[in-house]
Amino acid sequence: MSDDSILNTAVIGCGGHARHHFGMIADEPRLHLVAAADIDATRLEQAKTQHRPDRTFADYREMLDQCDLDLVYVVTMPGHLLPIVLDCMARHLHVSVEKSPGMTSAETEQMATAGRESRGKAIVSFNRRYFPEVLAVRRLVQERGGAVHCSGTYNKTLSLIGTPAMAGIAPDPVICDAIHHVDLIRWLAGPTPERAARPVAVHSEVADGERAGSHRHNAVIRFDTGAIGTFMSHYGVGFRIQRAEVHAEDFSAYLDLTRERACELYAAERGGSSSALDEPLDLDAVGGPNFNETSHFANCIFEDTEPWSTLDDAVVTMHLCEAIRSGHKGPL
Numbered sequence: 195m196s197d198d199s200i201l202n203t204a205v206i207g208c209g210g211h212a213r214h215h216f217g218m219i220a221d222e223p224r225l226h227l228v229a230a231a232d233i234d235a236t237r238l239e240q241a242k243t244q245h246r247p248d249r250t251f252a253d254y255r256e257m258l259d260q261c262d263l264d265l266v267y268v269v270t271m272p273g274h275l276l277p278i279v280l281d282c283m284a285r286h287l288h289v290s291v292e293k294s295p296g297m298t299s300a301e302t303e304q305m306a307t308a309g310r311e312s313r314g315k316a317i318v319s320f321n322r323r324y325f326p327e328v329l330a331v332r333r334l335v336q337e338r339g340g341a342v343h344c345s346g347t348y349n350k351t352l353s354l355i356g357t358p359a360m361a362g363i364a365p366d367p368v369i370c371d372a373i374h375h376v377d378l379i380r381w382l383a384g385p386t387p388e389r390a391a392r393p394v395a396v397h398s399e400v401a402d403g404e405r406a407g408s409h410r411h412n413a414v415i416r417f418d419t420g421a422i423g424t425f426m427s428h429y430g431v432g433f434r435i436q437r438a439e440v441h442a443e444d445f446s447a448y449l450d451l452t453r454e455r456a457c458e459l460y461a462a463e464r465g466g467s468s469s470a471l472d473e474p475l476d477l478d479a480v481g482g483p484n485f486n487e488t489s490h491f492a493n494c495i496f497e498d499t500e501p502w503s504t505l506d507d508a509v510v511t512m513h514l515c516e517a518i519r520s521g522h523k524g525p526l
C-alpha cells in the first residue's frame with residue numbers, strides 16, 4: 195500500500211454498470227481513483243471526463259505495470275472477467291470481481307484458487323447483500339432465531355432482454371442475471387451476520403417459452419440451516435420485478451427492490467394478534483443508509499477481515515444457479 199490510509203484504486207471496464215462503482219469509489223474517502231482502463235476508446239474518454247481518474251489506459255496490463263495500485267475493480271461482462279482477475283491476483287492486488295464471477299462455477303473456482311495464492315483480498319460484487327435495508331432485515335430475522343422461509347422473485351420483460359446491457363445473458367440467464375436473487379435468498383437465510391446459508395437440496399422446474407429469451411424458472415431449495423427457500427425468475431412476463439421475503443417464527447419481512455427500496459414488516463403475538471410494524475428499519479445499526487460493498491471492502495482491507503461475499507462463497511451460489519437452470523431435482 196503506497197500510503198497507509200489511502201487505497202490506490204483502478205477500474206477495468208468502463209461500461210454502463212461501472213458508473214455505480216465509480217460513484218462508490220468517489221464517496222469512499224479511503225479510496226483514490228488512480229486509473230481506469232477500457233478497450234473501447236469512447237467509453238474510456240467518457241470515464242475520463244465524468245470520473246476523473248489520474249490516468250487512463252486502453253490496455254489494462256499496461257495500467258497494472260505502470261501504476262502503483264492497491265485495489266482493482268474488474269467490471270467487464272462475466273465472460274471477460276477470468277483472465278483479468280487472474281492477472282490482478284498474480285500481482286497480489288485486492289480485487290473486486292463483478293457478478294457473475296465468471297460464466298461457470300468452474301471459472302469461479304479458478305478465481306478462488308488463485309485468490310488463495312494471492313496476498314490481496316477478493317470480494318464478489320453481489321451488491322444486494324450490502325443494501326442497508328437487506329442488512330437491517332437480516333438483523334431482525336437473526337434476532338428472532340433465524341429464517342424459516344425466504345423467497346426471491348426476479349422477473350423481466352422480453353423488451354429488456356434486447357438491450358445491450360442484457361445481451362450477455364443469453365448463454366445462462368440465471369448465472370448472468372437472476373443470480374442476484376439466488377444469492378439474496380442464501381443471504382437472507384444466513385444464520386449469522388457474516389454467513390449465507392448453504393443449499394443442500396433443490397427441486398427446480400424450468401419451462402422456457404417458445405419465444406427467444408422467455409426463460410422460466412421455479413425452484414424450492416432446502417438450506418443447511420433448515421430454512422426453505424423458493425426462487426422464481428421469469429423472462430418475458432409483464433414487468434421487471436425484484437422482490438424478496440423472509441420469515442422467522444412470528445415475524446415476516448417483505449422487501450421490494452424493484453426501484454426505490456421498500457420494506458413491510460409484520461409480527462404476531464403468540465396466540466394473539468398480528469400487526470404491521472410501524473417503526474422504520476434501523477439502518478444506523480448496520481452501517482448507515484450509505485453503507486455499501488465498497489465501504490465494506492475498505493473495512494476488510496484495513497481491518498484484515500474477510501468480505502461477506504468471498505469467491506469461495508460465490509462458488510456455492512454459482513453451483514446453485516447451475517442446478518436451478520438445469521432443472522436439478524435432489525441433493526446437491
Ligand SMILES: NC(=O)c1ccc[n+]([C@@H]2O[C@H](COP(=O)([O-])OP(=O)(O)OC[C@H]3O[C@@H](n4cnc5c(N)ncnc54)[C@H](O)[C@@H]3O)[C@@H](O)[C@H]2O)c1
Binds near residue numbers: 233274278
Ligand atoms: N450488480 C448489478 O446490479 C449489475 C447491473 C448491471 C450489470 N452488472 C454486471 O456488470 C458487468 C458489466 O456490465 P455492463 O452493463 O457495464 O457491461 P458493458 O458491456 O456496458 O461494459 C463492460 C465494459 O468492459 C470493457 N472491456 C471488456 N473487455 C475488456 C478488457 N480486456 N479490458 C478493458 N475493458 C474491457 C468493454 O469495452 C465495456 O466497456 C457485467 O458483469 C454485469 O453482469 C451488474
